[in-house]
Amino acid sequence: MDHVLNIADSSIFTPYVYPASWSEEGALRQIVSLWLVTNLGAVLLFLGCGALNFYYVFDHKLMMHPLFLKNQVKQEIELSIISIFWMSFPTVAIFFWEVQGNSKLFDNISESSLGWPGVFLSIAGFLFFTDMCIYWIHRFLHHKSTYKHLHKQHHIFKIPTPFASHAFHPLDGFLQSLPYHIYPFIFPLHKAVYLSLFVFVNIWTITIHDGDYRIPGPLICLINGAAHHVDHHLFFNYNYGQYFTLWDRIGGSYRHPSALMGKGPHDHIRKLMAEAAHTQ
Ligand SMILES: [Zn+2]
Ligand SMILES: [Zn+2]
Secondary structure, three states, X not given: OHHHHHHHHHHHHHHHHXXXXXXXXXXXXXXXXXXXXXXXXXXXXXXHHHHHHHHHOOOHHHHHOOOOOOOHHHHHHHHHHHHHHHHHHHHHHHHHHHHHHHOOEEOOHHHOOOHHHHHHHHHHHHHHHHHHHHHHHHHHHOOOOOOOOOOHHHHOOOOOOHHHHHOOOHHHHHHHHHHHHHHHXXXXXXXXXXXXXXXXXXXXXXXXXXXXXXXXXXXXXXXXOHHHHHHHHHHXXXXXXXXXXXXXXXXXXXXXXXXXXXXXXXXXXXXXXXXXXXXO
16 A cells, blocks of 8 residues: 555645645554545445446346345445445554555565566465455354344345445455455565455455356356355355355355346346236
């Protein structure tokens, strides 16, 4: 985040926002700046990518499903914005710790002992590590001792839209984002790669809620897509994964997507419309 902070400082904060007497290195100024940048970045990413996905990818026929709630999109957006706001406090504490130089993030490829292959290895490592951690955190959030207090808020949306992607209880959202923050404190990672992966995971979260259930054939068994995740919203105890189906297979919670077997939300709507046309 130090690069983001430097860009924000040089282009906006130093010339237009803060008094000249407030040093860029001041801890309080850095925390306030990180908080502003985190909130603004997260909201713009969520609303921007969410809206593009909602208008160009999400099939609006899904809103005719009987389990689609009244004012659902409004509820999803409201819960997401509230969650982003509260999540930003512990998130900024971690970002500040990182900006202070306590992580294993590095600037130049030459600093990686494995060079470019090490960068690609770190991307694979990041995806594997975060997918594994989120799987187990997500399972913990479904445990009866925690479910109704935290994770239930995300599951009120049975037929999610892209805007459900960030609609969590703030503590639930933060716990599920924790693996992304922990990774660069354990493993070396290039700063630009980290930032790109952070944007990627936000977009991925949107796409698994976007109701586009198509997946290229050979990837159905490997990738946890929107078809898998809508079954998680509908049937709860299946497909907890984030990107891959690996940990669901290991943990015995894999369910082949209903939408790919002619029993998904679209099929249900088609059946209802056919019945309605028949009775007219
Ligand atoms: Zn869940
Ligand atoms: Zn979801």
